[in-house]
Amino acid sequence: MASTLSTALLEVQLSSPNQSAEAKRPTFFTSPLRTHPTKRLLISCNSARSPPKPKPRPKSKASPKPHLENQNPSLSDQLKPLSSTILTRNPRPDQLNSLLPKPKSTWVNPTKPKPSVLSLQRHKRSSYSYNPQIRDLKNFAKKLNESDPDDENAILAVLEENPHPVTRDNALLILNSLKPWQKAYLFFNWVKTQKLFPMETIFYNVTMKSLRFGKKFDVIESLANEMISEDVKLDNITYSTIITCAKRCGLFGKAVEWFERMYKTGLMPDEVTYSAILDVYAKLGKVEEVLSLYERGRASGWTPDPVAFSVLGKMFGEAGDYDGIRYVLQEMKSIGVKPNLVVYNTLLEAMGKAGKPGLARSLFDEMVESGLTPDAKTLTALIKVYGKARWSKDAMELWERMRSNNWQMDFILYNTLLSMCADLGLEEEAERLFEHMKQLENSKLDSWSYTAMLNIYGSGGKVDKAMELFEEMLRLGVEFNVMGSTCLIQCLGRARRIDDLVRVFDVSIEKGIRPDDRFCGCLLSVVSYCADSEDAIEVLGCLEQSNPRLVSFIRLLEEEETSFETIKEEFKAILNEASVEVRRPFCNCLIDICRNRNSNERAHELLYLGTLYGLYPGLHNKTSAEWSLDVRSLSVGAAYTAFEEWMGTLSKGIQREEALPELFSAYTGAGTHKFAQGLANSLAAHVETLAAPFKQSEEKPGCFVATREDLVFWLQAIQSPAVSGAQKSGVHF
DNA sequence: GTAGGGTTAG
Numbered sequence: 165m166a167s168t169l170s171t172a173l174l175e176v177q178l179s180s181p182n183q184s185a186e187a188k189r190p191t192f193f194t195s196p197l198r199t200h201p202t203k204r205l206l207i208s209c210n211s212a213r214s215p216p217k218p219k220p221r222p223k224s225k226a227s228p229k230p231h232l233e234n235q236n237p238s239l240s241d242q243l244k245p246l247s248s249t250i251l252t253r254n255p256r257p258d259q260l261n262s263l264l265p266k267p268k269s270t271w272v273n274p275t276k277p278k279p280s281v282l283s284l285q286r287h288k289r290s291s292y293s294y295n296p297q298i299r300d301l302k303n304f305a306k307k308l309n310e311s312d313p314d315d316e317n318a319i320l321a322v323l324e325e326n327p328h329p330v331t332r333d334n335a336l337l338i339l340n341s342l343k344p345w346q347k348a349y350l351f352f353n354w355v356k357t358q359k360l361f362p363m364e365t366i367f368y369n370v371t372m373k374s375l376r377f378g379k380k381f382d383v384i385e386s387l388a389n390e391m392i393s394e395d396v397k398l399d400n401i402t403y404s405t406i407i408t409c410a411k412r413c414g415l416f417g418k419a420v421e422w423f424e425r426m427y428k429t430g431l432m433p434d435e436v437t438y439s440a441i442l443d444v445y446a447k448l449g450k451v452e453e454v455l456s457l458y459e460r461g462r463a464s465g466w467t468p469d470p471v472a473f474s475v476l477g478k479m480f481g482e483a484g485d486y487d488g489i490r491y492v493l494q495e496m497k498s499i500g501v502k503p504n505l506v507v508y509n510t511l512l513e514a515m516g517k518a519g520k521p522g523l524a525r526s527l528f529d530e531m532v533e534s535g536l537t538p539d540a541k542t543l544t545a546l547i548k549v550y551g552k553a554r555w556s557k558d559a560m561e562l563w564e565r566m567r568s569n570n571w572q573m574d575f576i577l578y579n580t581l582l583s584m585c586a587d588l589g590l591e592e593e594a595e596r597l598f599e600h601m602k603q604l605e606n607s608k609l610d611s612w613s614y615t616a617m618l619n620i621y622g623s624g625g626k627v628d629k630a631m632e633l634f635e636e637m638l639r640l641g642v643e644f645n646v647m648g649s650t651c652l653i654q655c656l657g658r659a660r661r662i663d664d665l666v667r668v669f670d671v672s673i674e675k676g677i678r679p680d681d682r683f684c685g686c687l688l689s690v691v692s693y694c695a696d697s698e699d700a701i702e703v704l705g706c707l708e709q710s711n712p713r714l715v716s717f718i719r720l721l722e723e724e725e726t727s728f729e730t731i732k733e734e735f736k737a738i739l740n741e742a743s744v745e746v747r748r749p750f751c752n753c754l755i756d757i758c759r760n761r762n763s764n765e766r767a768h769e770l771l772y773l774g775t776l777y778g779l780y781p782g783l784h785n786k787t788s789a790e791w792s793l794d795v796r797s798l799s800v801g802a803a804y805t806a807f808e809e810w811m812g813t814l815s816k817g818i819q820r821e822e823a824l825p826e827l828f829s830a831y832t833g834a835g836t837h838k839f840a841q842g843l844a845n846s847l848a849a850h851v852e853t854l855a856a857p858f859k860q861s862e863e864k865p866g867c868f869v870a871t872r873e874d875l876v877f878w879l880q881a882i883q884s885p886a887v888s889g890a891q892k893s894g895v896h897f
Numbered sequence: 898g899t900a901g902g903g904t905t906a907g
Contacts, residue, residue, distance in 0.1 A: 404901040474903040
């Protein structure tokens with residue numbers, strides 16, 4: 165089995181997610197905005213710089229191909245591993261909503277002047293005339309708001325009490341004051357049945373806004389259809405309300421459908437509707453469509469406002485596209501639009517998502533210099549960026565600045581500060597803040613605050629403090645969520661407090677927590693280091709309730725007669741069911757479990773499969789001077805397995821007299837990650853057990869180096885029958 | 898929230 169790893173390395177290139185066969189195909193829309201495909205990414209000539217290009221997909225490194233004895237395989241043979249090694253990806257929102265119109269190939273002559281795609285005039289609002297009865301009417305609306313929503317007769321009785329005649333203006337004023345959508349909708353229908361005056365567009369619009377608040381898209385749509393059948397004109401306000409409601413309900417196909425419909429009726433969107441639809445495409449991750457719309461709008465003479473730029477900024481942030489973010493800033497500069505606070509907030513967060521903490525910091529400085537005062541959202545975004553980047557110094561400085569400048573803080577910001585403390589391991593600071601938050605007026609510590617503290621104690625191994633907090637949550641009735649439970653269980657597992665772990669698990673299930681993949685991964689990792697089989701059985705019991713398939717798989721691994729094919733198929737199915745971020749941890753834990761149960765053979769099979777399914781990209785790196793093994797993303801057991809596998813492959817290479825480089829290195833990393841040091845120590849111990857000639861480099865901690873001469877000598881020595889004892893100590897070649 | 902668009906914690 166192990167001997168096939170070198171060929172597996174060939175296959176892994178096929179299974180890397182970036183080269184998946186499901187390459188995105190651009191979707192066109194059928195509105196008059198359609199442009200010729202080759203023109204789609206051209207940005208208006210006013211822009212100073214070229215638009216962001218889609219990033220080239222990362223290419224696989226051209227590593228020297230292992231020598232293969234057989235002839236070139238046929239095309240169908242070459243394609244086979246592709247279908248058998250590709251895992252499905254998590255569904256994206258645009259894949260869930262396949263309602264977007266399919267492309268039609270309508271030729272648009274690019275030499276003709278582009279038609280205008282949006283109206284530069286915003287919808288004019290009618291001005292209110294002063295209503296002397298306003299007080300009475302507001303009181304009346306208040307009564308309606310307070311009446312029992314389920315008691316129709318009571319509501320009708322209130323309606324009869326209206327002190328003033330229901331004129332158009334009075335009805336509008338009342339409708340605007342009704343809060344829950346049920347009341348507004350009821351009043352709207354009541355007015356309609358009175359037939360005192362024609363129902364104009366504005367009545368529908370106000371009612372729709374209320375319905376949007378209640379996310380009642382189906383009702384909004386029925387009202388819109390009623391407008392069409394009753395011949396009431398739909399205006400830009402109607403359409404933007406419909407579109408944004410569909411968007412907030414996640415019905416992106418519907419949003420696009422109504423946008424298309426607007427064009428079909430000959431109504432031109434104004435910039436508000438236009439921004440709304442830009443946001444729809446942005447939320448779908450359809451960057452090219454958004455840029456195309458943007459470009460067409462610019463070509464029609466549109467000067468986008470900060471809202472439009474905020475939409476673009478958010479979209480690029482979600483895509484982690486730094487070039488895109490920079491493009492937004494450049495566009496604003498060249499058009500002469502000054503970013504407002506919301507734009508800065510969006511871009512700061514986007515910078516964080518694109519992994520640019522330094523640029524976020526300078527953008528923040530620029531914002532403050534421009535005279536804007538950061539609000540709680542600005543500070544939340546920046547604290548989050550610094551926390552994730554582990555920039556302790558900047559985070560603490562900002563925290564200090566917040567206090568000395570008396571900048572606005574809210575509870576979300578406090579909770580974010582707590583989470584940042586968890587990221588940076590600042591236990592004392594977090595405790596102080598937590599106490600401070602307890603004493604704040606009008607503020608209650610919520611599940612987020614407690615979860616952040618559980619995270620801090622959990623990752624710091626403070627198991628007693630974590631349990632105290634858990635009891636406190638139960639006592640105070642603070643919601644205990646899946647993340648808090650995961651942190652606590654992880655902590656209890658590391659401390660081998662299995663009875664407490666099982667109790668926390670039971671409480672979690674009682675409280676209605678639904679185990680997610682991370683939660684199961686956490687239980688699986690506890691199983692992996694349970695030396696005591698009774699403990700393992702307890703934890704497997706919890707896992708059985710959360711993910712029975714995983715437990716059956718562990719049993720399959722234990723049974724000697726299970727074939728490799730069975731393991732392969734079942735493992736693939738499990739990985740496909742799991743979300744992408746837990747796939748590698750699952751594989752790592754399962755390898756550890758196998759090694760702990762002395763089934764190294766199975767561990768090698770799993771590593772092979774993990775590699776095959778693309779869970780360990782970049783594990784092997786080769787230059788002419790050095791071959792290296794990067795085990796930073798591997799667990800201890802997986803790292804041992806990978807190391808042995810590597811030595812086995814090299815050993816065979818030596819037998820075949822293949823060319824070898826001067827230097828060999830294994831890299832465990834020794835950086836900021838909590839467990840990195842542990843991995844370096846473990847590999848050091850393992851290397852010593854094997855008496856392998858790898859030495860930890862002094863200038864590069866976490867890097868184990870061996871020369872070709874030493875390595876070849878060692879490998880040849882342990883292969884000779886005289887020293888076969890080395891094999892008993894765990895070397896599996 | 899006073900007829901429509903954007904930011905808002907793991």
